[in-house]
Amino acid sequence: MWDALPDAARSIVKELIIHGPQSRTALSRTLHLSTGSLTRLTKPMVDAGLLVEGDVVHDPVNGRPTRPLDVAAGEHRFLGLKLTADRVYAVVTDLRAEIVAARDEPIGDHSPSAVCDQAKRLLDELSGGAGALVGAGVTVGGNARASAQVGGERLVDAPYLGWWQVELKPLMERALGVPCVVKNDVAALAHQHHWFGPGRGLRDFALVTIGAGIGYALIVHDHLVAATEADLGMFGHLVLQPGGPMCPEGHRGCAAAYLSGWSVEATAGHALRRTVTYDEVMRLATEGDRVCLGVVREAAQALGRLIGHVATISMVKTVILAGEGVELARIAKDDLARALTENRRDVPGSVDVVIEADDFREWARGGAVVAIQSFVTGSD
């Protein structure tokens, strides 16, 4: 159904998905279409059940009675998947990326075909109820990159899964029986935040994720800035404090050396002379343990400097923080804010820092959003 839509019709659908039901007058104004064109474009979509008309209200633009248009959000389903080193997170959403069902479980067999079969089984367990599955979005960390192969199929390297040059898209499409799109997980999360999260309504923002690695995505003028493998790998190794602690690649004082999960665990573990998990470091810091609080505060200061660099060079005014390591920013919020301000010529409040909840379902939801963009609205 969605395949045959002209671009102008897709822009109407996109507007309704992001901003909710609207009158034809408001839509034609926003999208610079004549009311005649709008009627011509929307009628077949209403007839096909892609759009629905609401109850009669008075048009806020001209006061006339009107029936606002909306997408039939509940009629269409999308599968979003996030693959980590040891778990698969799956959500089924509607056309507004609202989660209708979610599930996660350990990855059994790490081979690509086994993971695709596992995804199919999860989908079977999750679906049920109304709505037809339109497509799936699979998000992986590391690199989803284009290859030079005939047909331009994207090959996926996911070192943490032991995958190199995997043709994930066709494998997943065969397993699931619907069209699939494969994306970098941080990019997908940025799209999710842009359309349905704290980035909604913002034309420009940056997303920084803290976890096993440090991730970065930049939305400028409503579009994601395209990043190469090299770009993605460099951000986490930006040097923040020459002479600081060393990362496994041998940089002193890079972002990863302060912020990645392993460095927080290693620094705290070294001082405590025992093995500690990330969560334990955060808990001890919250309870006032001096060693752990010191590690967390130092990491938060480094994060403040990093956000300062991001804002100064990209000129975005909002930086969203997400990922499973985001707790350190919450615990040492004041240290982060102070370091950020110092890095911005002591101008306070020049950057809005939004700390998101650590929830892998949001990453899986990012997969559903890139599926919506790929198979319905046709753009980011």
Ligand SMILES: [Zn+2]
């Ligand atoms: Zn480094």
